[in-house]
Amino acid sequence: MAWFKRSKENISIESQKRDTPEGLWKKCPACGEILHIQTLKENLSVCSKCNYHFRIGSEEYFSFLLDDKSFKEYDAKMISKDFLNFVDTKKYKDRIREAIKSTGLKDAIRYGTATINKIPVSIACMDFEFIGGSIGSVVGEKIARAADLALNKKIPLIIISSSGGARMMEAAYSLMQLAKTSSRLNRLAKAKVPYISILTDPTTGGASASFSMLGDIHIAEPGALIGFAGPRVIKQTIKKELPEGFQKAETVLEKGFIDLVVHRKEIRQTLTRLLNFIK
Amino acid sequence: MAKVVLDFEKPIYELEQKIDEMKKLSESIELGDEILKLEKKINELRMSVFNNLSRWQKVQLARHPERPYALDYISLMCEDFIELHGDRHFGDDKAIVGGFAKLGDHSVMLISQQKGRDTKTNIYRNFGMPQPEGYRKALRLMQLAVKFNKPIITLIDTPGAYPGIEAEERGQAEAIAKNIFEMSGFPVPIIVVIIGEGASGGAFGIGVGDRVLMLENTWYSVIAPESCSSILWRSWDYKEQAAEALKLTAPDLLQQKIIDRIIPEPLGGAHRDYKKMGMILKEVLLEEIKNLKKIKPEKLLESRLKKYGNMGEWDTL
Numbered sequence: 157m158a159w160f161k162r163s164k165e166n167i168s169i170e171s172q173k174r175d176t177p178e179g180l181w182k183k184c185p186a187c188g189e190i191l192h193i194q195t196l197k198e199n200l201s202v203c204s205k206c207n208y209h210f211r212i213g214s215e216e217y218f219s220f221l222l223d224d225k226s227f228k229e230y231d232a233k234m235i236s237k238d239f240l241n242f243v244d245t246k247k248y249k250d251r252i253r254e255a256i257k258s259t260g261l262k263d264a265i266r267y268g269t270a271t272i273n274k275i276p277v278s279i280a281c282m283d284f285e286f287i288g289g290s291i292g293s294v295v296g297e298k299i300a301r302a303a304d305l306a307l308n309k310k311i312p313l314i315i316i317s318s319s320g321g322a323r324m325m326e327a328a329y330s331l332m333q334l335a336k337t338s339s340r341l342n343r344l345a346k347a348k349v350p351y352i353s354i355l356t357d358p359t360t361g362g363a364s365a366s367f368s369m370l371g372d373i374h375i376a377e378p379g380a381l382i383g384f385a386g387p388r389v390i391k392q393t394i395k396k397e398l399p400e401g402f403q404k405a406e407t408v409l410e411k412g413f414i415d416l417v418v419h420r421k422e423i424r425q426t427l428t429r430l431l432n433f434i435k
Numbered sequence: 436m437a438k439v440v441l442d443f444e445k446p447i448y449e450l451e452q453k454i455d456e457m458k459k460l461s462e463s464i465e466l467g468d469e470i471l472k473l474e475k476k477i478n479e480l481r482m483s484v485f486n487n488l489s490r491w492q493k494v495q496l497a498r499h500p501e502r503p504y505a506l507d508y509i510s511l512m513c514e515d516f517i518e519l520h521g522d523r524h525f526g527d528d529k530a531i532v533g534g535f536a537k538l539g540d541h542s543v544m545l546i547s548q549q550k551g552r553d554t555k556t557n558i559y560r561n562f563g564m565p566q567p568e569g570y571r572k573a574l575r576l577m578q579l580a581v582k583f584n585k586p587i588i589t590l591i592d593t594p595g596a597y598p599g600i601e602a603e604e605r606g607q608a609e610a611i612a613k614n615i616f617e618m619s620g621f622p623v624p625i626i627v628v629i630i631g632e633g634a635s636g637g638a639f640g641i642g643v644g645d646r647v648l649m650l651e652n653t654w655y656s657v658i659a660p661e662s663c664s665s666i667l668w669r670s671w672d673y674k675e676q677a678a679e680a681l682k683l684t685a686p687d688l689l690q691q692k693i694i695d696r697i698i699p700e701p702l703g704g705a706h707r708d709y710k711k712m713g714m715i716l717k718e719v720l721l722e723e724i725k726n727l728k729k730i731k732p733e734k735l736l737e738s739r740l741k742k743y744g745n746m747g748e749w750d751t752l
Contacts, residue, residue: 233752240691242669242680262752293747300744322635322657324667327681328693331635331657332746335643337741338612339619346620361658364608365636370616384608384636385598388660393598401601411604 184208185380200420204247207375209420211357213259214266214281217316221424222270222279229268231301236263236294240327248325251287259285261292264319269309273278273428275435280305281316284358289319291362292326296333299367303340303351312431317368320386321361334366341370350434352427355405355414356380369413373430375423376405377416383408439500443484443492447703481702488652490678490687494660496652497631498530498594501706503713504563504588505532505547508630511713512720513537516545519576521568525605530561530597531641533576538588539721544575544580546641547590550631561631564597567610570640574614577621585726586624589641594659596637611640618643618741622736624727626720628698629653629685630705638657645739646723647693649685650716651700655693656683693746 182191186208196203200220201210218227225388235252242248256262264287267280280302282289299315322330344351353371355364358381365384376382383403391398401407405417418426443447454473457466486497496502509516515537520527535547548565551557573589580587596607611658618641625644633642633655649655658666663681664673683699685697698719701708727735 159471235750235752237748238751239748240680240682244663244677244680294749297747297749324658324663324681326657326747327683327748328656328688328691331639332693332743334612334615334636334639335619335743336746338616339643339743342616342620343740360608362636365611365640366615369606369609369610369612381604382608383609385603390598390600390603394600396600398600402600409608410444413609426611 161347163239163431173232182210184341193418195372200418207378207419209357209379211284211318212256213261213283213285213318216265216277217281218270220420222272222426223274225267227270227279227424229266230305231298232262232266234262234294234298236292236323236326238325239329241327242325244325251325255286259283263287263292263298264289265295265298267305269300269305269311272314272431275428275431276311277310277314277431278302278309279314279316282318282363284318284320287323289317289363289390290321290323291331292330293333295328296318296325296336296345299333303337303344306351307340307344307347307378310347310349312352312402312434314342314352314354314427315367315371316356317363318356318364319359319361319368321363321365330362334362338368338370341367345370345372350431352430354423355370355382358382358386360384372434373416374414374424375418376408377420378405378417380405382414402435437746441492441495441499443488444703447477447480447484454685455717458503459524466503485702485704486627489675490654490684491660491675493652493684494654494674494678496704497654497707499704500552503705503709504592505549505630507709508547508590508713508716509536509545510521511709511719514539519579520572522571524571525568528561528572529559530563531569531573531592533573535585536588536686538717538724541586541721541724543586543588543724544576545588545590545655546576547630548593548641550592551726557618563593564595565637565640566597566599566602567591567605567607568744570596570607570610573641574610574617575641577614577618581621581623585725586597586626587644588626588628588720588724589644591627591629591638591642592631593634593637594632595634596640596706613639615682620736622732624724624730624735625739626723626727628716628720629655629694630703630716632659634659639679641666643728643739643743645735645742646695648696648698648723649688649694649749650705650712651696653685654678654683654706655685655688667689690727 344401518534536545550563551560627644660677663677
């Protein structure tokens with residue numbers, strides 16, 4: 157009986173527009189809940205109402221996954237180089253500089269050794285914030301070195317992906333990182349050193365078409381977008397609406413490409429249990 | 436099929452037509468000198484056009500609908516070929532063809548993306564855009580090659596892996612990742628030739644090798660210039676600039692040490708002389724196979740790992 161249905165919501169305290177002072181509150185993009193930043197942080201950047209997992213970076217992941225002060229970073233001073241003099245609307249050189257300045261990071265990945273519940277691991281974590289977590293020479297090289305570190309120390313490798321794919325500004329070199337990372341993971345696999353891949357929002361393109369999908373075990377965060385082509389490209393190609401839940405972690409698990417969808421709060425515990433089974 | 440003539444090919448075709456007409460006339464009138472003059476002129480024109488192609492023009496040549504495709508090369512080069520079908524899990528992807536091939540004295544496993552020539556065959560071949568089962572078929576055939584110790588030759592010609600719902604649901608990313616992972620560890624020689632378009636992961640899914648060669652008028656990069664334009668310029672109109680920025684031609688990639696060798700095409704492009712192109716490619720492949728067969732498997736794997744390990748540049752603070 158839509159003809160006398162109220163077209164606007166009831167006026168109530170709930171529905172009234174609330175001002176959100178900069179820096180203090182954050183709106184959940186999934187359920188619209190206004191969340192206090194401090195509380196959100198304490199909840200590992202997961203919405204307390206609907207469990208939406210906000211995108212976070214390496215600093216946050218390391219803080220709740222690893223034992224206190226156990227992380228020892230390697231190659232922290234590697235930065236990207238504009239070796240092709242790539243210019244689109246901006247120079248790549250400037251993009252790198254601006255990204256370093258605005259994020260306080262050096263590139264879209266950090267790696268090193270650490271312990272998880274006293275189990276030593278080699279761990280790499282991507283930062284989507286840095287040019288969309290795109291894969292250039294630095295990301296490729298650091299993943300390869302993280303794999304080598306695991307191989308040399310005979311400790312498990314963990315990679316946390318968050319990437320839109322290749323870094324176009326490094327053109328064909330960017331594509332070659334798929335082989336650089338996969339070939340080192342191949343060597344690691346032959347040595348029977350475990351590799352657990354954690355896929356977070358989003359893991360697409362060059363990441364999913366190489367290291368992210370090559371784990372012995374694949375763990376995904378709830379709701380994470382996981383796929384090869386991005387949804388926009390697929391929509392443009394097939395000119396149809398995409399099905400509900402398409403490319404979401406839960407669907408990708410149903411299709412058989414993910415072992416476990418694990419709430420952020422439980423990843424540390426899950427990793428510990430898995431590593432205890434494997435070792 | 437209607438003849439396709441690219442903008443920059445037009446003046447050459449026009450002169451060629453003129454010569455044909457004169458040749459017909461010369462049966463009644465003496466025009467030998469004039470024809471010789473025009474033939475000289477046309478050769479100069481060909482040289483000046485084809486030695487000064489922009490990167491975008493090379494992309495257009497790589498996509499020329501009259502270019503030889505995989506099955507053309509197979510019939511031009513191979514004494515025998517048995518196509519093998521299916522990934523043993525889901526189906527047979529027509530965008531990838533593969534099978535045992537006889538190349539001179541060598542038995543090899545030959546795998547390639549395959550485009551269609553017209554609407555009907557393009558739909559059959561899905562425009563040369565493989566689905567996951569295509570990559571898995573390729574993997575199965577490569578594993579056969581390893582089992583029987585045969586070199587693997589892949590020919591690359593794809594506008595990309597197919598971006599569709601079912602392709603995603605069947606694990607397009609995993610299929611490509613798995614191939615790249617496995618190809619880096621196969622203890623047989625792998626030769627990769629870009630014969631047309633080498634678009635990103637869709638190409639690289641059969642593209643890891645000991646020797647990577649590019650025909651003269653082909654392109655290979657992480658993204659097609661149009662898509663690059665749409666993402667970085669937020670408009671489809673900057674494809675020429677994107678092609679320049681991506682540095683995606685054979686000489687570019689040779690300089691970047693991403694490929695090992697450029698294979699010359701007949702003047703005017705591969706589509707102007709199939710027979711000659713087939714002969715050139717065959718000769719190169721025979722030479723490459725011969726050289727790679729001399730290398731011990733362990734050594735082959737070691738240099739493959741090292742080669743990809745060396746790709747990339749960065750700075751240190």
